[in-house]
Amino acid sequence: MRIWKIIKTPPMPWARHPQDLFTLKNGMAAIGSNGFTLIEALIALMVLSVGLLSIAVMQIDAIHGNSQGSHVTEATSLIEKKLEGYKSLDYEDVKDEQGNEDIYQWVTTVQENTPVNSLKTVTVKVTWASGTRSHSLSFGTIIAK
Template identity: 35%
Template sequence: MVMFRKKESGFTLVEILVAITIFAIGLLALAGMQITAITGGSTSQRVTAAVALADGIVQNLLARDAGDAIFASTVDPAAAWPETLPVNGFSATYAVAVNTPVAGISRITVSVADNAFGGRVVSRTTMKRTR
Protein backbone atom coordinates (compact mmCIF):
# COMPACT_ATOMS: atom_id res chain seq x y z
CA MET A 1 0.00 0.00 0.00
CA VAL A 2 1.37 3.33 -1.05
CA MET A 3 0.81 6.21 1.31
CA PHE A 4 0.57 9.64 -0.17
CA ARG A 5 1.55 12.46 2.04
CA LYS A 6 -1.01 15.11 2.27
CA LYS A 7 0.43 18.40 1.10
CA GLU A 8 0.33 20.73 4.04
CA SER A 9 0.09 24.43 3.48
CA GLY A 10 1.55 27.05 5.79
CA PHE A 11 4.69 29.03 6.41
CA THR A 12 8.06 27.64 7.21
CA LEU A 13 10.23 29.01 9.98
CA VAL A 14 12.61 30.58 7.45
CA GLU A 15 9.79 32.47 5.73
CA ILE A 16 8.60 33.83 9.07
CA LEU A 17 12.12 34.97 10.02
CA VAL A 18 12.54 36.75 6.66
CA ALA A 19 9.17 38.48 7.08
CA ILE A 20 10.04 39.62 10.62
CA THR A 21 13.42 40.95 9.43
CA ILE A 22 11.82 42.99 6.64
CA PHE A 23 9.21 44.31 9.07
CA ALA A 24 11.92 45.32 11.59
CA ILE A 25 13.90 47.20 8.91
CA GLY A 26 10.74 49.10 7.98
CA LEU A 27 10.12 50.04 11.61
CA LEU A 28 13.68 51.31 11.98
CA ALA A 29 13.21 53.53 8.93
CA LEU A 30 10.03 54.97 10.42
CA ALA A 31 11.82 55.64 13.72
CA GLY A 32 14.56 57.54 11.86
CA MET A 33 11.98 59.68 10.09
CA GLN A 34 10.29 60.42 13.44
CA ILE A 35 13.58 61.67 14.91
CA THR A 36 14.10 63.92 11.89
CA ALA A 37 10.56 65.30 12.24
CA ILE A 38 11.02 66.07 15.94
CA THR A 39 14.35 67.81 15.29
CA GLY A 40 12.84 69.86 12.46
CA GLY A 41 9.91 70.86 14.65
CA SER A 42 12.10 72.13 17.48
CA THR A 43 14.35 73.98 15.02
CA SER A 44 11.39 75.72 13.41
CA GLN A 45 10.05 76.66 16.86
CA ARG A 46 13.35 78.37 17.75
CA VAL A 47 13.53 80.18 14.39
CA THR A 48 9.94 81.37 14.81
CA ALA A 49 10.77 82.69 18.28
CA ALA A 50 13.82 84.53 16.90
CA VAL A 51 11.74 86.10 14.11
CA ALA A 52 9.10 87.21 16.62
CA LEU A 53 11.75 88.76 18.86
CA ALA A 54 13.37 90.59 15.94
CA ASP A 55 10.00 91.89 14.76
CA GLY A 56 9.18 93.06 18.29
CA ILE A 57 12.43 95.01 18.53
CA VAL A 58 11.86 96.55 15.10
CA GLN A 59 8.36 97.62 16.18
CA ASN A 60 9.80 99.07 19.39
CA LEU A 61 12.28 101.16 17.39
CA LEU A 62 9.68 102.24 14.83
CA ALA A 63 7.34 103.36 17.61
CA ARG A 64 9.92 105.83 18.95
CA ASP A 65 9.74 109.49 18.11
CA ALA A 66 11.65 110.58 15.02
CA GLY A 67 13.64 112.97 17.21
CA ASP A 68 14.73 110.22 19.62
CA ALA A 69 18.42 110.21 20.52
CA ILE A 70 18.86 106.77 18.96
CA PHE A 71 18.34 108.36 15.53
CA ALA A 72 20.72 111.28 16.19
CA SER A 73 23.91 109.43 15.26
CA THR A 74 24.88 106.21 13.58
CA VAL A 75 25.03 103.14 15.82
CA ASP A 76 27.55 100.94 14.06
CA PRO A 77 28.88 98.39 14.74
CA ALA A 78 25.73 96.89 16.12
CA ALA A 79 25.03 97.52 19.80
CA ALA A 80 23.50 94.99 22.16
CA TRP A 81 19.77 95.43 22.72
CA PRO A 82 19.54 97.02 26.19
CA GLU A 83 16.26 95.43 27.24
CA THR A 84 15.84 91.87 28.50
CA LEU A 85 14.46 89.49 25.89
CA PRO A 86 11.35 87.53 26.94
CA VAL A 87 12.81 84.19 25.74
CA ASN A 88 16.01 82.73 27.20
CA GLY A 89 18.89 81.70 24.99
CA PHE A 90 18.62 84.58 22.52
CA SER A 91 20.69 87.73 22.17
CA ALA A 92 19.80 90.74 20.07
CA THR A 93 21.74 93.57 18.48
CA TYR A 94 20.65 96.60 16.53
CA ALA A 95 22.36 99.02 14.18
CA VAL A 96 21.11 102.42 13.03
CA ALA A 97 22.50 104.14 9.94
CA VAL A 98 21.42 107.79 9.95
CA ASN A 99 20.68 109.47 6.60
CA THR A 100 20.93 106.17 4.75
CA PRO A 101 19.97 105.67 1.96
CA VAL A 102 18.87 109.32 1.74
CA ALA A 103 18.82 112.34 4.07
CA GLY A 104 16.07 112.17 6.68
CA ILE A 105 15.80 108.38 6.57
CA SER A 106 17.49 105.99 8.98
CA ARG A 107 18.11 102.34 8.20
CA ILE A 108 17.52 100.07 11.20
CA THR A 109 18.92 96.54 11.25
CA VAL A 110 18.02 94.16 14.06
CA SER A 111 19.69 90.76 14.46
CA VAL A 112 18.63 88.06 16.89
CA ALA A 113 20.98 85.13 17.53
CA ASP A 114 19.90 81.82 19.02
CA ASN A 115 22.82 81.11 21.35
CA ALA A 116 21.28 77.99 22.87
CA PHE A 117 20.44 76.07 19.71
CA GLY A 118 22.80 76.14 16.77
CA GLY A 119 23.69 79.84 16.71
CA ARG A 120 21.25 80.75 13.93
CA VAL A 121 20.88 84.48 13.30
CA VAL A 122 17.72 86.17 12.08
CA SER A 123 17.99 89.74 10.74
CA ARG A 124 15.35 92.34 9.99
CA THR A 125 16.03 95.61 8.21
CA THR A 126 13.63 98.53 7.94
CA MET A 127 13.62 102.28 7.35
CA LYS A 128 12.30 105.12 9.49
CA ARG A 129 11.77 108.75 8.67
CA THR A 130 13.78 110.76 11.20
CA ARG A 131 12.77 114.34 10.47
Template identity: 30%
Template sequence: MELSTRLQGGRHVKQAKCKGAGIVNKNRLKLNHNGFGLMEVMISMIVLAIGLLGLAPMITLSIHGNCISRDNTVVSELLRQKVEQFEGTTAMPAMPYQEYEEGLDDIYNRTTYISDNTCDSLVPAGIYHIRVRVNWVDKRNVGRSMSYATYICD
Protein backbone atom coordinates in the same frame (compact mmCIF):
# COMPACT_ATOMS: atom_id res chain seq x y z
CA MET B 1 -7.99 1.57 3.89
CA GLU B 2 -10.18 0.92 0.90
CA LEU B 3 -11.27 3.70 -1.52
CA SER B 4 -14.62 3.71 -3.25
CA THR B 5 -16.54 6.21 -5.34
CA ARG B 6 -20.24 6.93 -5.02
CA LEU B 7 -22.60 9.35 -6.71
CA GLN B 8 -23.92 12.15 -4.49
CA GLY B 9 -26.00 15.02 -5.89
CA GLY B 10 -24.78 14.44 -9.44
CA ARG B 11 -21.10 14.40 -8.35
CA HIS B 12 -18.71 11.58 -7.77
CA VAL B 13 -17.42 11.61 -4.20
CA LYS B 14 -14.46 9.50 -3.08
CA GLN B 15 -14.87 7.65 0.16
CA ALA B 16 -12.45 5.69 2.25
CA LYS B 17 -13.40 2.69 4.35
CA CYS B 18 -11.37 2.25 7.48
CA LYS B 19 -11.72 -0.78 9.69
CA GLY B 20 -13.77 0.11 12.69
CA ALA B 21 -14.29 3.70 11.55
CA GLY B 22 -17.01 3.31 8.98
CA ILE B 23 -17.08 5.44 5.83
CA VAL B 24 -15.04 8.67 5.95
CA ASN B 25 -15.37 11.37 3.32
CA LYS B 26 -11.95 11.84 1.72
CA ASN B 27 -12.60 15.58 1.31
CA ARG B 28 -12.61 15.85 5.09
CA LEU B 29 -9.13 14.33 5.24
CA LYS B 30 -7.69 17.30 3.32
CA LEU B 31 -5.93 19.89 5.42
CA ASN B 32 -7.44 23.33 5.69
CA HIS B 33 -5.09 25.63 3.72
CA ASN B 34 -6.88 28.89 4.62
CA GLY B 35 -4.95 31.45 6.75
CA PHE B 36 -1.25 32.02 7.37
CA GLY B 37 1.34 29.58 8.57
CA LEU B 38 3.90 30.25 11.27
CA MET B 39 6.73 30.84 8.78
CA GLU B 40 4.69 33.34 6.79
CA VAL B 41 3.87 35.27 9.96
CA MET B 42 7.53 35.26 11.09
CA ILE B 43 8.77 36.50 7.70
CA SER B 44 6.17 39.27 7.63
CA MET B 45 7.20 40.31 11.17
CA ILE B 46 10.85 40.51 10.08
CA VAL B 47 9.96 42.59 7.02
CA LEU B 48 7.84 44.90 9.19
CA ALA B 49 10.65 45.28 11.76
CA ILE B 50 13.18 46.18 9.04
CA GLY B 51 10.73 48.73 7.62
CA LEU B 52 10.18 50.34 11.02
CA LEU B 53 13.93 50.49 11.64
CA GLY B 54 14.24 52.32 8.33
CA LEU B 55 11.76 54.94 9.56
CA ALA B 56 13.67 55.68 12.79
CA PRO B 57 16.18 58.12 11.21
CA MET B 58 13.32 60.01 9.57
CA ILE B 59 11.64 60.45 12.94
CA THR B 60 14.76 62.01 14.48
CA LEU B 61 15.20 64.20 11.40
CA SER B 62 11.59 65.35 11.77
CA ILE B 63 12.11 66.23 15.44
CA HIS B 64 15.23 68.24 14.55
CA GLY B 65 13.32 70.02 11.78
CA ASN B 66 10.58 70.94 14.24
CA CYS B 67 13.16 72.43 16.65
CA ILE B 68 14.66 74.54 13.86
CA SER B 69 11.20 75.69 12.81
CA ARG B 70 10.30 76.64 16.39
CA ASP B 71 13.55 78.62 16.76
CA ASN B 72 12.94 80.44 13.47
CA THR B 73 9.41 81.35 14.54
CA VAL B 74 10.57 82.73 17.90
CA VAL B 75 13.42 84.68 16.28
CA SER B 76 11.13 86.14 13.62
CA GLU B 77 8.82 87.35 16.37
CA LEU B 78 11.73 88.93 18.30
CA LEU B 79 12.87 90.74 15.13
CA ARG B 80 9.36 91.95 14.35
CA GLN B 81 8.77 93.21 17.91
CA LYS B 82 11.89 95.37 17.89
CA VAL B 83 11.20 96.89 14.47
CA GLU B 84 7.57 97.63 15.43
CA GLN B 85 8.76 99.26 18.65
CA PHE B 86 10.64 101.89 16.65
CA GLU B 87 7.98 102.19 13.95
CA GLY B 88 5.45 103.14 16.62
CA THR B 89 7.60 105.73 18.40
CA THR B 90 7.26 109.46 17.74
CA ALA B 91 10.82 110.42 18.67
CA MET B 92 13.85 108.39 17.64
CA PRO B 93 16.82 108.07 20.03
CA ALA B 94 20.10 109.92 19.45
CA MET B 95 22.01 108.70 16.41
CA PRO B 96 23.87 106.40 15.97
CA TYR B 97 21.84 104.11 18.20
CA GLN B 98 22.94 100.64 19.29
CA GLU B 99 21.23 98.34 21.77
CA TYR B 100 22.22 94.85 22.94
CA GLU B 101 19.75 92.61 24.78
CA GLU B 102 20.94 89.33 26.25
CA GLY B 103 19.06 86.24 27.46
CA LEU B 104 15.73 86.75 25.69
CA ASP B 105 13.79 83.51 26.27
CA ASP B 106 17.02 82.30 27.92
CA ILE B 107 18.92 81.60 24.68
CA TYR B 108 18.45 84.54 22.30
CA ASN B 109 20.60 87.70 22.09
CA ARG B 110 19.29 90.67 20.09
CA THR B 111 21.33 93.58 18.72
CA THR B 112 19.67 96.67 17.24
CA TYR B 113 21.42 99.33 15.11
CA ILE B 114 19.74 102.52 13.93
CA SER B 115 21.41 105.08 11.71
CA ASP B 116 20.32 108.21 9.85
CA ASN B 117 21.95 110.52 7.31
CA THR B 118 24.41 111.85 9.93
CA CYS B 119 25.88 108.33 10.32
CA ASP B 120 25.39 106.95 6.84
CA SER B 121 25.53 109.27 3.84
CA LEU B 122 23.49 106.80 1.77
CA VAL B 123 20.43 107.31 4.00
CA PRO B 124 18.31 110.33 2.93
CA ALA B 125 17.31 113.01 5.47
CA GLY B 126 14.28 112.09 7.56
CA ILE B 127 14.78 108.36 6.95
CA TYR B 128 16.17 105.92 9.53
CA HIS B 129 17.85 102.62 8.71
CA ILE B 130 17.04 99.95 11.32
CA ARG B 131 18.97 96.68 11.48
CA VAL B 132 18.07 94.01 14.04
CA ARG B 133 20.06 90.81 14.49
CA VAL B 134 19.26 87.86 16.78
CA ASN B 135 21.91 85.26 17.67
CA TRP B 136 21.36 81.97 19.49
CA VAL B 137 22.83 78.50 19.97
CA ASP B 138 20.52 75.65 18.98
CA LYS B 139 20.09 72.26 20.68
CA ARG B 140 23.01 70.80 18.70
CA ASN B 141 25.31 73.61 19.94
CA VAL B 142 25.42 75.24 16.52
CA GLY B 143 25.54 79.04 16.52
CA ARG B 144 22.77 80.55 14.43
CA SER B 145 21.67 84.08 13.59
CA MET B 146 18.92 85.87 11.73
CA SER B 147 18.71 89.54 10.82
CA TYR B 148 16.18 91.99 9.47
CA ALA B 149 16.72 95.46 8.06
CA THR B 150 14.23 98.14 7.06
CA TYR B 151 13.83 101.90 6.60
CA ILE B 152 11.29 104.05 8.42
CA CYS B 153 10.29 107.67 7.89
CA ASP B 154 10.41 110.35 10.54
Protein backbone atom coordinates in the same frame (compact mmCIF):
# COMPACT_ATOMS: atom_id res chain seq x y z
CA MET C 1 -7.88 11.11 -6.03
CA ARG C 2 -11.19 12.70 -5.13
CA ILE C 3 -9.34 15.75 -3.80
CA TRP C 4 -7.67 16.30 -7.16
CA LYS C 5 -10.98 16.26 -8.95
CA ILE C 6 -12.57 18.74 -6.57
CA ILE C 7 -9.72 21.24 -6.63
CA LYS C 8 -8.75 20.48 -10.22
CA THR C 9 -5.02 20.97 -9.83
CA PRO C 10 -2.42 18.49 -11.02
CA PRO C 11 -0.22 16.80 -8.43
CA MET C 12 2.97 18.70 -7.58
CA PRO C 13 6.20 16.94 -8.60
CA TRP C 14 7.68 17.23 -5.10
CA ALA C 15 4.61 15.75 -3.40
CA ARG C 16 4.64 11.98 -3.08
CA HIS C 17 1.15 11.78 -1.69
CA PRO C 18 -1.78 14.14 -1.83
CA GLN C 19 -1.75 14.14 1.97
CA ASP C 20 1.57 16.02 1.85
CA LEU C 21 -0.18 19.05 0.38
CA PHE C 22 -3.72 18.75 1.71
CA THR C 23 -4.76 18.00 5.24
CA LEU C 24 -8.20 18.32 6.70
CA LYS C 25 -8.60 20.73 9.61
CA ASN C 26 -12.08 21.28 11.01
CA GLY C 27 -13.54 19.84 7.85
CA MET C 28 -11.73 22.30 5.54
CA ALA C 29 -8.85 21.61 3.18
CA ALA C 30 -5.65 23.47 4.08
CA ILE C 31 -2.89 23.93 1.52
CA GLY C 32 0.65 23.79 2.87
CA SER C 33 -0.44 23.59 6.49
CA ASN C 34 3.05 22.95 7.78
CA GLY C 35 3.40 26.63 8.79
CA PHE C 36 6.29 29.03 8.38
CA THR C 37 9.88 28.01 8.62
CA LEU C 38 12.22 29.79 11.00
CA ILE C 39 14.04 31.45 8.10
CA GLU C 40 10.79 32.84 6.67
CA ALA C 41 9.82 34.22 10.07
CA LEU C 42 13.25 35.83 10.53
CA ILE C 43 13.15 37.42 7.07
CA ALA C 44 9.67 38.80 7.73
CA LEU C 45 10.85 40.14 11.09
CA MET C 46 13.88 41.75 9.41
CA VAL C 47 11.71 43.49 6.78
CA LEU C 48 9.37 44.72 9.52
CA SER C 49 12.33 45.99 11.57
CA VAL C 50 13.75 47.96 8.64
CA GLY C 51 10.36 49.56 8.01
CA LEU C 52 9.84 50.49 11.66
CA LEU C 53 13.37 51.86 11.93
CA SER C 54 12.75 54.06 8.88
CA ILE C 55 9.58 55.41 10.46
CA ALA C 56 11.46 56.13 13.71
CA VAL C 57 14.14 58.08 11.81
CA MET C 58 11.47 60.13 10.03
CA GLN C 59 9.84 60.86 13.40
CA ILE C 60 13.13 62.12 14.84
CA ASP C 61 13.64 64.36 11.80
CA ALA C 62 10.11 65.73 12.22
CA ILE C 63 10.80 66.55 15.87
CA HIS C 64 14.00 68.38 14.95
CA GLY C 65 12.17 70.29 12.20
CA ASN C 66 9.41 71.33 14.61
CA SER C 67 11.99 72.52 17.13
CA GLN C 68 13.80 74.56 14.48
CA GLY C 69 10.51 76.06 13.30
CA SER C 70 9.65 77.03 16.86
CA HIS C 71 13.00 78.81 17.28
CA VAL C 72 12.55 80.71 14.01
CA THR C 73 9.05 81.77 15.09
CA GLU C 74 10.31 83.00 18.46
CA ALA C 75 13.19 84.90 16.82
CA THR C 76 10.82 86.49 14.31
CA SER C 77 8.50 87.57 17.11
CA LEU C 78 11.40 89.13 19.02
CA ILE C 79 12.59 91.02 15.92
CA GLU C 80 9.09 92.32 15.20
CA LYS C 81 8.71 93.47 18.79
CA LYS C 82 12.03 95.36 18.63
CA LEU C 83 11.32 96.96 15.25
CA GLU C 84 7.85 98.10 16.33
CA GLY C 85 9.41 99.60 19.46
CA TYR C 86 11.91 101.57 17.37
CA LYS C 87 9.14 102.87 15.12
CA SER C 88 7.34 104.28 18.17
CA LEU C 89 10.47 106.14 19.41
CA ASP C 90 11.56 109.60 18.35
CA TYR C 91 13.97 109.70 15.42
CA GLU C 92 16.91 110.85 17.57
CA ASP C 93 16.33 108.10 20.19
CA VAL C 94 16.86 105.20 17.76
CA LYS C 95 20.42 104.02 18.45
CA ASP C 96 22.52 100.84 18.35
CA GLU C 97 21.87 98.42 21.21
CA GLN C 98 22.03 94.77 22.13
CA GLY C 99 20.56 92.41 24.68
CA ASN C 100 19.44 88.90 25.64
CA GLU C 101 16.04 87.33 25.94
CA ASP C 102 15.87 83.64 26.96
CA ILE C 103 18.21 81.78 24.61
CA TYR C 104 18.18 84.58 22.04
CA GLN C 105 20.77 87.35 21.71
CA TRP C 106 19.80 90.39 19.66
CA VAL C 107 21.85 93.21 18.19
CA THR C 108 20.39 96.38 16.68
CA THR C 109 22.45 98.23 14.08
CA VAL C 110 21.37 101.75 13.07
CA GLN C 111 22.78 103.41 9.95
CA GLU C 112 22.01 107.10 9.67
CA ASN C 113 21.27 108.90 6.40
CA THR C 114 20.82 105.66 4.48
CA PRO C 115 19.55 105.11 1.89
CA VAL C 116 19.07 108.92 1.70
CA ASN C 117 19.35 111.86 4.09
CA SER C 118 16.89 112.08 7.01
CA LEU C 119 16.36 108.32 7.05
CA LYS C 120 17.75 105.61 9.32
CA THR C 121 18.12 101.97 8.35
CA VAL C 122 17.53 99.81 11.42
CA THR C 123 18.55 96.15 11.34
CA VAL C 124 17.82 93.72 14.17
CA LYS C 125 19.76 90.45 14.16
CA VAL C 126 18.81 87.61 16.53
CA THR C 127 21.13 84.65 17.14
CA TRP C 128 20.59 81.47 19.14
CA ALA C 129 22.32 78.15 19.67
CA SER C 130 20.60 74.86 18.98
CA GLY C 131 22.73 71.89 19.92
CA THR C 132 26.21 72.54 18.57
CA ARG C 133 25.04 74.86 15.78
CA SER C 134 24.46 78.58 15.88
CA HIS C 135 21.54 80.13 13.96
CA SER C 136 20.68 83.72 13.15
CA LEU C 137 17.84 85.71 11.65
CA SER C 138 17.76 89.41 10.77
CA PHE C 139 15.15 91.89 9.59
CA GLY C 140 15.43 95.56 8.78
CA THR C 141 13.30 98.63 8.37
CA ILE C 142 13.72 102.29 7.45
CA ILE C 143 12.66 105.05 9.85
CA ALA C 144 12.01 108.60 8.68
CA LYS C 145 12.49 111.87 10.59
